Amino acid sequence: MIYYITQTLINSANAQSVQIRKTVESLHQSGQVTLISPVCELEAPLNFNWVKLRLFTYRGRVKYLNFLLQLLVNYRHPRMVYTRDILVALLYVTLGAVVIYEAHQKPSAAVNFIVGFLKNFQKFKVVTISDALRKYYLKNYKLPNDRILTIRSAVDFEKYQNTMKCSDLIDDLLPVPDQKILLHSGSIGPGRGTDLFSGVLKEFPNIVILQVGGSDSDLLLLRNKIRNKRFVTVSRVECEDSLIALQLCADFSLFPMSNNVETAWCCSPMKIFEYAALGKPLVSTTVGAVSELINEQNAFTFDSDQPETLMDAIRGVFRENSITSIKTANLKTIAVNNTWKLRAETIRLFFGEH
Secondary structure, three states, rough: OOEEEEEOOOOOOOOHHHHHHHHHHHHHHHOOEEEEEEOOOOOOOOOOOEEHHHHHHHOHHHHHHHHHHHHHHOOOOOOEEEHHHOHHHHHEEEEEOOOEEEEEOOOOOOHHHHOOOHHHOEEEEEEEEOHHHHHHHHHHHHHOOHHEEEOOOOOOOOHHHHHHOHHHHHHHOOOOOEEEEEEEEEEOOOOOOHHHHHHHHHOOOEEEEEEEEEOOOHHHHHHHHOOOOOEEEOOOOOHHHHHHHHHHOOOOOEEEOOOOOOOOHHHOOHHHHHHHHHHHEEEEEOHHHHHHHHOOOOOOOOOOOHHHHHHHHHHHHHHOOHHHHHHHHHHHHHHOOOOOHHHHHHHHHOOOOO
């Protein structure tokens, strides 16, 4: 039995919560798994064993300490633990469990100290979400190769293949019919490339940018900044099926992350895998660890510091019919090779399950 233990509130729509939920669901499909996390309200039905711990506070370090104390008192028995929380890893390694710690970025000073201690235990293993981060851990902690593995984020590829696009979701949003829809999903924070949107809309009067996701306040600020009716936003979608149906309405996708994002060097964005599953062309930067997935063979690439290269890349999508088809087919293999099912199977094998 694998125990996925996290202090994250699973009802959140952020990428971390979604990634954890998808990982646990996939582990459940291939064997026994239990999720232990703070109690929360989640409308979507879940079919795996879920232990919800009620905390007396859900804020800050006190929340974390309360969570750890309950684990120590009531849940000392797990023998295989998967976690993104370094103190959870520390607790269960010292209790004798096999622990896989999933790392997503360069460790803070505190995490650095704990990893430096845990590396001495044979039962401590590390999963990194990119090769760049794996190299960092190998260089700085001298972990044996067989105790550290790259397992990237993933996508529910079959669901993307079995879902039909729903034009009704988008038709009412389009200012003018029969325009090309450029999809951008997820964060619109600093370094995410939203400063390029106005230039795209000015250069291409036949393009509508569809922004899916982002907080209401951030979207309002961005709409007021862009002030163009061809910039269309959808902050929330009722369910995953509706999200996929909406994404499938796009003609092509945009991933404009720049090196100004602190984690660009080691990231594994879920949206890359979603874009790949759409079977549509992708216009993207190749910053940091993104280059481990995206290149000239599967996308129309550009430099986020040179806006004119973005315009050239978009023109390439419209101009190169045969090349566009080849790039899109190559891109799709990223989704085929990085499904949640395959991710779960790899995690089980890393634990030593056969």
